[in-house]
């Protein structure tokens with residue numbers, strides 16, 4: 001008894017890692033597009049893990065380039081190149097074709113691009129990148145929820161060329177796309193999905209109690225890295241509609257954005273402005289949101305941003321007043337909830353819940369996708 005107690009009393013010591021099998025050593029060249037909030041944290045996570053992955057997983061990550069919207073840095077982690085420039089990282093005007101070619105190298109090595117932008121022109125490159133054998137991971141929702149024909153071209157290219165993963169496009173680091181994939185691949189059938197898919201709106205609904213204006217909270221959510229680069233994508237429901245489209249397509253349903261009924265929180269006067277002008281007039285959100293809050297308080301309920309999708313193609317996104325007894329009423333901070341109803345989980349749905357926005361959790365979701373692809377790569381000399 002005593003010896004058991006002493007065994008469990010202190011902090012657990014980590015088991016020694018198994019040495020990486022030398023026969024499993026792989027090198028993966030990586031180029032990052034979009035070093036913004038998620039992209040920069042991802043670079044930090046990759047750099048912090050580089051030695052451990054080489055030692056314990058036999059994976060040599062070669063971070064060989066970063067492309068922003070106007071500039072790109074090539075070989076920024078290549079000591080030889082950096083040495084020629086007094087350790088300064090060199091940059092040149094951004095050119096995505098050049099960047100992709102640089103990361104691909106001679107085509108003999110495994111190479112991956114990570115798109116952490118929110119840019120449609122970058123998403124348009126996916127079919128070509130994949131067809132050329134580059135692997136691709138991304139939290140950018142524009143490819144998977146954009147024009148169906150482009151999505152089909154991306155899927156086709158990924159069947160014959162590089163591998164493509166996009167887990168972080170839905171609920172950031174939560175295992176949502178993979179969970180659905182596993183259900184479908186094991187023969188289950190999706191009936192419907194319901195939940196809260198916006199980390200930003202979850203956070204806003206939890207914090208908005210009338211003490212501070214809604215617009216001030218939106219600014220804070222933006223500064224915390226929860227919102228899209230343009231917060232109107234969150235407030236209009238478009239970002240959540242994209243996530244529904246991604247899940248629907250994963251299930252083989254040909255949904256597009258225009259099929260989703262969305263109730264926007266963005267007043268028409270703000271919708272047409274430049275991002276800068278909109279941010280300076282955010283207080284125009286306050287009056288309508290005061291009314292929403294009063295409605296929730298008068299019904300002793302809470303505000304929640306809820307979305308649903310079913311196999312008949314009905315898809316909707318809207319703010320609602322929910323009673324305190326509702327399962328979605330007691331979420332915290334940026335919590336997302338995804339409730340899958342399937343043939344197997346018909347009476348009691350399968351739930352995925354947890355933080356659904358923020359650079360750290362999103363970057364970790366992208367990183368996990370990178371590792372899944374890396375695990376599946378064959379060893380190359």
Ligand SMILES: NC(=O)C1=CN([C@@H]2O[C@H](COP(=O)(O)OP(=O)(O)OC[C@H]3O[C@@H](n4cnc5c(N)ncnc54)[C@H](O)[C@@H]3O)[C@@H](O)[C@H]2O)C=CC1
Nearest residue numbers: 034035036037038068069117118119139140229357358362
């Ligand atoms: N912030 C979050 O919690 C989550 C974000 N995402 C997605 O992650 C992506 C990145 O989000 P954030 O880092 O928050 O945005 P951000 O605005 O901070 O970063 C985007 C970066 O992409 C760069 N960029 C824009 N156009 C480019 C181009 N043509 N070529 C190269 N770079 C370009 C921008 O300069 C910026 O550095 C977005 O697609 C977003 O939807 C997904 C899940 C959660």
Ligand SMILES: N[C@@H](CC=O)C(=O)O
Nearest residue numbers: 198199200227228357
């Ligand atoms: N802006 C998004 C980020 C994740 O997709 C959200 O708030 O959910």
